[in-house]
Amino acid sequence: MIKGIVAGKSYKMIADDLFVSINTIRSHIKNIYKALGINSKAELIRKSYDNKI
Numbered sequence: 001m002i003k004g005i006v007a008g009k010s011y012k013m014i015a016d017d018l019f020v021s022i023n024t025i026r027s028h029i030k031n032i033y034k035a036l037g038i039n040s041k042a043e044l045i046r047k048s049y050d051n052k053i
Contacts, residue, residue, distance in 0.1 A: 001028060005041060006048045 004014040011025045018025070036053065038044055047053050 001025065002032065002044065002048060002053065005029070006045050 001014055001018070004017065009017075011022050011029070015022045015025045033039060033044070036044070036047060038047065044053075
């Protein structure tokens with residue numbers, strides 16, 4: 001899921017790839033942001049490139 005976001009995929013595209021609903025993706029993203037202590041897609045991408053996740 002994080003790889004999809006970093007690759008620039010939309011939530012809909014990620015949901016289709018994983019055979020789940022967009023709401024499921026949104027829920028998981030919210031939980032990922034909370035666990036990592038971040039608030040935006042940009043922060044997630046930065047952490048990904050810094051190899052912190």
